[in-house]
Structures are given as C-alpha cells and as structure tokens.
Amino acid sequence: MRIRSRRFVAALAVTTSVALGATACGGTTKDSAGDDGGSSTTAGKADPHAATKKGLTVGFLPKQVNNPYFSTADKGGRAAVEELGSTFKEVGTSSGTDTSGQVSYVNTLTQQQVDAIAVSAQDPGALCTALKQAMKNGIAVVTYDSDTKPGCRNAFVSQASAEDLGRTEVQLLAEQIGYKGEIAILSAAQTATNQNTWIDYMREELKDPKYKDIKLVKTAYGNDDAQQSFQQTQGLLQEHPNLKGIISPTTVGIKAAAQYLSGSKYKGKVKLTGLGTPNDMRKYVKNGTVEAFELWDPAKLGDLAARTAVALASGQITGKEGETFKAGTTTFTIGKDGVVNLGKPTVFNAKNIDSFSF
Structure with missing residues (x-):
C-alpha cells in the first residue's frame, strides 16, 4: 500500500x-x-x-x-x-x-x-x-x-536495440564515404547513457576489417544545445580539415551540424548521418546536405x-x-x-x- x-x-x-x-x-x-x-x-x-x-x-x-x-x-x-x-x-x-x-x-x-x-x-x-x-x-x-x-x-x-543503432549509424556513414577517410562523432552530454552505449557499439563496429580505412579522430559533445552543437561542428572541421564524415546520434546535434554544413564550403563534401526527425532534417535532405539518417518514431x-x-x-x-x-x-x-x-x-x-x- x-x-x-x-x-x-x-x-x-x-x-x-x-x-x-x-x-x-x-x-x-x-x-x-x-x-x-x-x-x-x-x-x-x-x-x-x-x-x-x-x-x-x-x-x-x-x-x-x-x-x-x-x-x-x-x-x-x-x-x-x-x-x-x-x-x-x-x-x-x-x-x-x-x-x-x-x-x-x-x-x-x-x-x-x-x-x-x-x-x-x-x-x-x-x-x-x-x-x-x-x-x-x-x-x-x-x-x-x-x-x-x-x-x-x-x-x-x-x-531500438542499442547495438542496432550504434552499428547501423556506422554502416550508413561508411557507405556514404566509400569506406575510407576520417570521421568524427558529435554526441550530446558526456554522461548521456544512451549516447555512450551507442558510441561503444560504433567503436565495436569500426573494428570490422571492412572499415580498416576509416579512422575515428574525435568524439565531441554539444550537450543537446543547438548553439553548442553548431560550434562543435565548426570546431571539428577546423581541427580536422580532412574530415570525411560526422555521426551525430542526437536530434539536436544532427540538425545543428546540418545547419552549419549547409552554409559552408563543406556541403556535399563532408557526409553527415545519425539520429534525427524528418521534420528537422527534411530541408537538409532536399538541398543535398544529408543523404540519409535514421530514427524511430x-x-x-x-x-x-x-x-x-x-x-x-x-x-x-x-x-x-x-x-x-x-x-x-x-x-x-x-x-x-x-x-x-x-x-x-x-x-x-x-x-x-x-x-x-x-
């Protein structure tokens, strides 16, 4: 009682x-x-x-x-x-x-x-x-x-299965960059349980020999804040000029990253995927900034x-x-x-x- x-x-x-x-x-x-x-x-x-x-x-x-x-x-x-x-x-x-x-x-x-x-x-x-x-x-x-x-x-x-989410985000990006190049992750907070679990599976997936030419160079944190995530995206590209792709397993992060990329010289050159909502990402898919991303309802x-x-x-x-x-x-x-x-x-x-x- x-x-x-x-x-x-x-x-x-x-x-x-x-x-x-x-x-x-x-x-x-x-x-x-x-x-x-x-x-x-x-x-x-x-x-x-x-x-x-x-x-x-x-x-x-x-x-x-x-x-x-x-x-x-x-x-x-x-x-x-x-x-x-x-x-x-x-x-x-x-x-x-x-x-x-x-x-x-x-x-x-x-x-x-x-x-x-x-x-x-x-x-x-x-x-x-x-x-x-x-x-x-x-x-x-x-x-x-x-x-x-x-x-x-x-x-x-x-x-969804944490393993499915982590691994499929790597798979999506790998296809887009031709299984070759430097990549980064733009996460939410460093303590976010779901983000960290997915990232662990991303790292596991990257151990597969088919990703031998892909290098994860950094994991950045935007704290699920649009401005911070925008700035972190800018910082990643300044720090790693040869970056080929970004995975952002957060709806706030992927939208902010897409916003930055769409107005920069990196549009269409640096691939972006992760977890986003169709309403947030529709314009960036249609203008060629983003090829594909995923989420549940x-x-x-x-x-x-x-x-x-x-x-x-x-x-x-x-x-x-x-x-x-x-x-x-x-x-x-x-x-x-x-x-x-x-x-x-x-x-x-x-x-x-x-x-x-x-």
Missing part, C-alpha cells in the same frame, strides 16, 4: 535534501547510484490477466522539456495514458544536463504520490537514490530513451513507455525477464535487465522522407 501519512512526507523531505546535496557535489558514488544488477521489481508476482487500472496518475519526466523530440514522445505518452483512462502529468527541466533538477522533479512526483513515473535520465546514476525512494513507496518507475542503472527502475523502454516510444508504466502499476508485469504484456495491438516481451525494445530504426532519405511528419 502507498504510504500517505505526514510522517512519510517529512521523511521524504529529508531524502530530497540529501539527494540534491549529493548531486550538487558533481559526482555519484557506487553506493549512491545503486547496484548494477537486474532491474528492481514491484512487490509480488506479475498477473498478466490483471485488469488495467484506471484513474492512475502517470508522471513523465523527459530529459529536456523544450526539446521537439521529447515533445513528440511525450505527446505519444499523453495519448496512451488518456486512452487507458488515467491522468498524464509532464514535468522537467529546460536544460538537457540539469541532473539536480531531474532529481528534484522525481522527489516532487513522489511527494505528490503519482502511481508511475516515466523518465528519460540525463545521467545513469544521479537519479538512483530518488527513483529507489519512489519505488519503495509503491510507484512504478520506467525509463525511456535514456536509461539509469538497472537497479534504479522497473523497466527501460528502449527506442518518438511518439510510439512515448506511447510504449506510458503503456509499460500502466502495466506495471496494474500489476500485469513486474519488469522481470521473460514477462509479456500487450501494448495496443502488439505483444512485447521484457528482456534482460528489464529492457523492452520498441523495434528497428527507420532510415530516412530523399525517397521516403515526405511520408513522415514528426
């Missing part, structure tokens, strides 16, 4: 103060971050035949509230939550690197006694103390887009995160590997460490980009 006493609120206030103080120190220890083991689960066993509860409150905490990508994802989440007969609530920071702000919002949602929290984590460990407190008080916790350590949530809704990601959160709060799943649940018309199976994969990414190019409007 959810604790609703004044004693609980007072105790939580102390926890909030400690968590914020620890985050402000600029580091997360292993003890404060939680263990790296399997995902935490809600109390009791899953009942796949349990009725879907109505009247729940599901709080969404995106990585950045003014980011068009997360706006689209959270609209999908809102639609799903309301379709299921519950209440959607979005909170969050305007910065993609404000981890202390995310901690504060998690604690606020816990104080408000929501039934589930769906969060895109800015850091894998910084939110752990707050999220574990939420789970202790009966709140289902789902991460989406960017994960925490597995022990700090019930399930992670992944936009963020609205579908938000939809699945919402349905996973409601399934957890309804007791239909606990986050254990092998459990199945129905989200809309599709049945999903929870994988290792509580991971639920949305599906394969879509490649966008001049032939198909006008078929998409997100």
Whole structure:
C-alpha cells in the first residue's frame, strides 16, 4: 500500500535534501547510484490477466522539456495514458544536463504520490537514490530513451536495440564515404547513457576489417544545445580539415551540424548521418546536405513507455525477464535487465522522407 501519512512526507523531505546535496557535489558514488544488477521489481508476482487500472496518475519526466523530440514522445505518452483512462502529468527541466533538477522533479512526483513515473535520465546514476525512494513507496518507475542503472527502475523502454543503432549509424556513414577517410562523432552530454552505449557499439563496429580505412579522430559533445552543437561542428572541421564524415546520434546535434554544413564550403563534401526527425532534417535532405539518417518514431516510444508504466502499476508485469504484456495491438516481451525494445530504426532519405511528419 502507498504510504500517505505526514510522517512519510517529512521523511521524504529529508531524502530530497540529501539527494540534491549529493548531486550538487558533481559526482555519484557506487553506493549512491545503486547496484548494477537486474532491474528492481514491484512487490509480488506479475498477473498478466490483471485488469488495467484506471484513474492512475502517470508522471513523465523527459530529459529536456523544450526539446521537439521529447515533445513528440511525450505527446505519444499523453495519448496512451488518456486512452487507458488515467491522468498524464509532464514535468522537467529546460536544460538537457540539469541532473539536480531531474532529481528534484522525481522527489516532487513522489511527494505528490503519482502511481508511475516515466523518465528519460540525463545521467545513469544521479537519479538512483530518488527513483529507489519512489519505488519503495509503491510507484512504478520506467525509463525511456535514456536509461539509469538497472537497479534504479522497473523497466527501460528502449527506442531500438542499442547495438542496432550504434552499428547501423556506422554502416550508413561508411557507405556514404566509400569506406575510407576520417570521421568524427558529435554526441550530446558526456554522461548521456544512451549516447555512450551507442558510441561503444560504433567503436565495436569500426573494428570490422571492412572499415580498416576509416579512422575515428574525435568524439565531441554539444550537450543537446543547438548553439553548442553548431560550434562543435565548426570546431571539428577546423581541427580536422580532412574530415570525411560526422555521426551525430542526437536530434539536436544532427540538425545543428546540418545547419552549419549547409552554409559552408563543406556541403556535399563532408557526409553527415545519425539520429534525427524528418521534420528537422527534411530541408537538409532536399538541398543535398544529408543523404540519409535514421530514427524511430518518438511518439510510439512515448506511447510504449506510458503503456509499460500502466502495466506495471496494474500489476500485469513486474519488469522481470521473460514477462509479456500487450501494448495496443502488439505483444512485447521484457528482456534482460528489464529492457523492452520498441523495434528497428527507420532510415530516412530523399525517397521516403515526405511520408513522415514528426
């Protein structure tokens, strides 16, 4: 049962103060971050035949509230939550690197006694103390887009297989540069869990002998800020004049890089790929700056995160590997460490980009 006493609120206030103080120190220890083991689960066993509860409150905490990508994802989440007969609530920071702000919002949602929290984590460990407190008080916790350590949530809704995303971005760029030349990566924040996982798989893919003539010369960070990403792109090209291609696995980064390239002497000469939205990238595909890039449908990601959160709060799943649940018309199976994969990414190019409007 959810604790609703004044004693609980007072105790939580102390926890909030400690968590914020620890985050402000600029580091997360292993003890404060939680263990790296399997995902935490809600109390009791899953009942796949349990009725879907109505009247729940599901709080969404995106990585950045003014980011068009997360706006689209959270609209999908809102639609799903309301379709299921519950209440959607979005909170969050305007910065993609404000981890202390995310901690504060998690604690606020816990104080408000929501039934589930769906969060895109800015850091894998910084939110752990707050999220574990939420789970202790009966709140289902789902991460989406960017994960925490597995022990700090019930399930992670992944936009696609991390390995697929990392490897396919290298494959796309390699084809465009003829499997030869210097390349760079323009990422978001250095602590972004999803970005770092994809980059690890990019590096693994580059070990294949067929990429022997491709050299990764630098990984730069634009912190999911358009101006910083624009400047980082400019800096990469000044520092590496022989650069042949850039991979930017962030929607803010790839758009900013395309903006710079389209107005420079490098347009058409330095290839750019990564993860972007059709609406952001359409003009750059049509003017020849970008040949192809990829992404999943963020609205579908938000939809699945919402349905996973409601399934957890309804007791239909606990986050254990092998459990199945129905989200809309599709049945999903929870994988290792509580991971639920949305599906394969879509490649966008001049032939198909006008078929998409997100």
